[in-house]
Amino acid sequence: MNPNYSIIIQWSDEDNCFVASLPEWGEFCHxxxxxxxxxxxxxxxxxxxxxxxxxxxxxxxxxxxxxxxx
Known part of the structure; x- marks a missing residue:
C-alpha cells in the first residue's frame, strides 16, 4: 500500500525523542x-x-x- 500521505519527523527536546506527525489525519495524530x-x-x-x-x-x-x- 502506497498512500502518499505526509509524515513530518522532528526532534522534540521536551520528549527527548523524534516525533512523527501525520498532518492529513489531524493535528493530534502523532x-x-x-x-x-x-x-x-x-x-x-x-x-x-x-x-x-x-x-x-x-x-x-x-x-x-x-x-x-x-
Missing part, C-alpha cells in the same frame, strides 16, 4: 521513536492502521496534501 528511523517506522505502521480502520468503517480517507512549486 507517534514517536528514539531514532529518526524508528519514528518513521512507527508512523508508517500507524498510517497503515488508520487507513485500514477508515476503510473498514466506510469512512472517507483524508485528501493527500501535495507539494506544489509556486
Amino acid at each position: 507517534t514517536h521513536g528514539k531514532t529518526y528511523a524508528e519514528a518513521l517506522k512507527n508512523a508508517e505502521e500507524v498510517l497503515e492502521l488508520l487507513i485500514e480502520s477508515a476503510i473498514e468503517e466506510g469512512e472517507t480517507l483524508p485528501e493527500v496534501k501535495k507539494f506544489v512549486v509556486s
Whole structure:
C-alpha cells in the first residue's frame, strides 16, 4: 500500500525523542521513536492502521496534501 500521505519527523527536546506527525489525519495524530528511523517506522505502521480502520468503517480517507512549486 502506497498512500502518499505526509509524515513530518522532528526532534522534540521536551520528549527527548523524534516525533512523527501525520498532518492529513489531524493535528493530534502523532507517534514517536528514539531514532529518526524508528519514528518513521512507527508512523508508517500507524498510517497503515488508520487507513485500514477508515476503510473498514466506510469512512472517507483524508485528501493527500501535495507539494506544489509556486
